[in-house]
Amino acid sequence: MSQLLDSEENTPLLKDDASSDDSQDEDYKSRWSSIRVMYFTMFLSSVGFTIVITSLWPYLQKIDDSANASFLGWVVAAYSLGQMVASPLFGLWSNHRPRREPLVCSIFINVSANVYYSYVYLPTTENKFHMLMARAFVGFGAGNVAVVRSYVAGATSLKERTNAMANMSACQALGFILGPALQALLSFIGEHGVTVRFLDLQLNMYTAPALLAAVFGIINILLVLLVLREHRVDDHGRHIQAINYMSEDRVDISQETEGDIDQIAVLTSNILFFLIMFIFAVFETIATPLSMDMFAWTRKDAVLYNGIIISCIGFESILVFLVVKMASQRVGDRPVLLGGLAIIFIGFFILLPWGNHYPTIQWENIKNNSVINQTFDATLASNSSLEPTGCPPEQTWCQYTPAINLAQYITSDLLIGVGYPACNVMSYTLYSKILGPTPQGVYMGWLTASGSGARTLGPVFVSQIYTNFGPRWAFSLICGMVLGAIILLVSLYHRLIAFSVRHGNIME
Numbered sequence: 001m002s003q004l005l006d007s008e009e010n011t012p013l014l015k016d017d018a019s020s021d022d023s024q025d026e027d028y029k030s031r032w033s034s035i036r037v038m039y040f041t042m043f044l045s046s047v048g049f050t051i052v053i054t055s056l057w058p059y060l061q062k063i064d065d066s067a068n069a070s071f072l073g074w075v076v077a078a079y080s081l082g083q084m085v086a087s088p089l090f091g092l093w094s095n096h097r098p099r100r101e102p103l104v105c106s107i108f109i110n111v112s113a114n115v116y117y118s119y120v121y122l123p124t125t126e127n128k129f130h131m132l133m134a135r136a137f138v139g140f141g142a143g144n145v146a147v148v149r150s151y152v153a154g155a156t157s158l159k160e161r162t163n164a165m166a167n168m169s170a171c172q173a174l175g176f177i178l179g180p181a182l183q184a185l186l187s188f189i190g191e192h193g194v195t196v197r198f199l200d201l202q203l204n205m206y207t208a209p210a211l212l213a214a215v216f217g218i219i220n221i222l223l224v225l226l227v228l229r230e231h232r233v234d235d236h237g238r239h240i241q242a243i244n245y246m247s248e249d250r251v252d253i254s255q256e257t258e259g260d261i262d263q264i265a266v267l268t269s270n271i272l273f274f275l276i277m278f279i280f281a282v283f284e285t286i287a288t289p290l291s292m293d294m295f296a297w298t299r300k301d302a303v304l305y306n307g308i309i310i311s312c313i314g315f316e317s318i319l320v321f322l323v324v325k326m327a328s329q330r331v332g333d334r335p336v337l338l339g340g341l342a343i344i345f346i347g348f349f350i351l352l353p354w355g356n357h358y359p360t361i362q363w364e365n366i367k368n369n370s371v372i373n374q375t376f377d378a379t380l381a382s383n384s385s386l387e388p389t390g391c392p393p394e395q396t397w398c399q400y401t402p403a404i405n406l407a408q409y410i411t412s413d414l415l416i417g418v419g420y421p422a423c424n425v426m427s428y429t430l431y432s433k434i435l436g437p438t439p440q441g442v443y444m445g446w447l448t449a450s451g452s453g454a455r456t457l458g459p460v461f462v463s464q465i466y467t468n469f470g471p472r473w474a475f476s477l478i479c480g481m482v483l484g485a486i487i488l489l490v491s492l493y494h495r496l497i498a499f500s501v502r503h504g505n506i507m508e
Contacts, residue, residue, distance in 0.1 A: 027239065031155055031231040035164060037223050038148045039171040041103065044216045045142050046175025048110060049079065051183050051209040052117070054306045056135075057288045058299030059206040062191065063121045064128040069289050071128055073463025076285045078132050079139035080455030086143025087452060091445025094147040102147050103224045110141025111217035118207040118214075122200070141217075143448065150444040153432035155231045158500055162328050162429050169425040170321040177314025183209050184307030187300060205303070233437075240437070261435060262502060265495045266443070268488065269431040270450045272337075275485040276423045277451040279344060281458030282478055283416055284310075286466055294404045296360045296389040309410070313417035320421045333430050334496055338489055340422030345482040347415030351475050353402040360390035361398055397470030404471060436499025 052059075056075060060067045086106065093102040117134035120127055148168070156164045186208045193204030201207065233239050287310070292302045327336050391398035428447060435443050465474045489496075 027231075030229050031233075034228050034231060035152055035155055037227045038152050039168055040223060041107075041144065041220055042148050042168050043171040043175040044213075044220045045110075045145055045148075046172045047179045047182075047216055048114065048138065048175075048213040049142065050176050050179030050310065051213050052179075052206075053284060054180055054183055054288055054310065055187075055206050055209065055303045057292075058303060060128060060131060061299065062206070063131065064126075067128040069467045070463050072289070073285060073459040073461075075128070075132050075135055076281070076459035076463075077456040078136040079142070080281070080452040080459075082136040082139030082452075083142045083145070084139075084449045084452030084456060086140045087146040087448035088442060088445035090143045091146040091150060091441040091443070091448070093441075094150060095441035098230060099147055099151055100224055100228055103144050103228070104221055106141045106144035106147075107217050107221050107224070108141075110138055111214045111221075113137035113141060114210040114214040114217070117210040118201065121202060121207075139452070143445075143452075146445040146448040147441065149428060149432070149448070150440040153435070153440050153444065154437075155233060157233055158433065158498060161432060162333065163325060165429040165432065166321045166325045166328075166425050169421060170318055173314050173317035173321065173421060176317065177311045179209075180307035180310040180314070182212060184304050184311070186212075187304050187307070191300070205300075261438065261499065262495055264492065265434045265497075266431070268492045268496065269427065269434060270447055272485055272489060273427045273431070273447055274450040274454045275481055276341075276420070276427055276454075278454035278458040278461075279348075279478055279482060280416070280420050280424075281455040282462040282474070283420075285459040286462050286471075286474070289466070290404070290471065291409065292389070293391040293395070293398070294359055294409070295406060298387050298389055309413055313413055316414065316417040317421040320418055321425060324422050324425055328426065328429075333426050333433075334489070334493055336422055337426040337430065338486065340419045340426065341482060341486050341489065343415055343419030344423065345419075345479060345486070347412045347419060348475050348478045348482065350408055350415065351404060351412040351471070352479075353404050353470075353472050355402045355405075357403050357405070358401070359398050359403040362388040362390045362392055395467060395470070397468075397472075401470040401472055430496055433498035434496065 053076075057069075057072050060072060060075060090102040090106055113134055116137065117131065120130040120134055123130055152164050152168055153161065183205075187205045189203070189205045189208055191204055191206070193202060193208070195202055203211075231239070287306050288302050291297055291306060292299070297305065324336055428444075431447055432440060432444075462474055465477065
């Protein structure tokens, strides 16, 4: 037994115990091939979201002059709102039917929505609402994350679970890296790009990433159809009958896994996951407008530089997942989650404005530091071919709130890039263990919905608070939320344990 535990601790990040005794078994091979398809699905879901996230704001400004930073919050939130609605539905579907069905349906919706996003510039009016709808449908298709998580949770033993969840998060992080990196690479196409006349398509730095995400989605559909098979095991790794799959070589041992689920622990896990996703949604939403306001970056610079920064955070996250796998085996899941929240708190605390240096106001050099006149600003901007840079004068806090310097920004990014992935993987790993061997499609749907609700409210919250009150208020409130999450975790620490441990089937 000690040798098995030692080998488990030394398992590489993406190696799935292929050296175990049943590695030659066809069922085992099929199970892990299917799990790897789920890894790839999570990877492509992450790419589909992040590949356009840094260009949303400049694209929105380009297609509709009436859009402001507050509306950007709604556009970012639309993705998560769609995902929040779809997740429980796809989760319920996957509990009663083969998972291929909800997966193929959701990915097809995602592909169609990305194509729609590439054409939102065509209507002559209300372009911003077309972008809003496109992102909502992309999010609806991303509701399959609930299916992915429930599949991996149900197809792994308790010993395999943390590794599998960390591997899935690593694939998600790879998508998190590749998405912004591809966006940064495609930014060299430029804002005008080329016109494909027979498709009536403008292929530029804004539309090309969405079309690439659509191509990835088609590849994903083929893999789901050709490779994915239904598998379900109990906490000991024994195959059991799945509700959505029947096979003569599986034995129904569900009576051995009966027991009540700790609903307080389930609710607590959902609240913690909501707070973690809310905090990160704030971070990813505010990055582009914050950098444009504080560092006077142009739209193109903001897309390129933030794409590079987010890609670096993604690489950092992969290292974090490797450390998390080892740390959770030695100290447990809950201490890692608590440590991740503490690091996030420090990251946002560092981001608070301080000092006596203030942001550059748009057109300040032309007006020679005179009192800001918004009418003059509008006239000047309309008659100039130059893109205004700096903090917009309508954000009155720019005149009295100290600027955030680049060192603060990058340090905060690095710390959040450590804390968030640790919290993310530990929160839904703990959740899957709390639920035990029962079908998790609906429960995972609610977890994904809580995260999507956070990603819906987070961008709206931060865009309103940031636009009206500035970064000091926005990040102070986030620090308060992180502190609240830490207090909640400490208060109910003793209840966040695995189903089998709680019922005495497995020693913790």
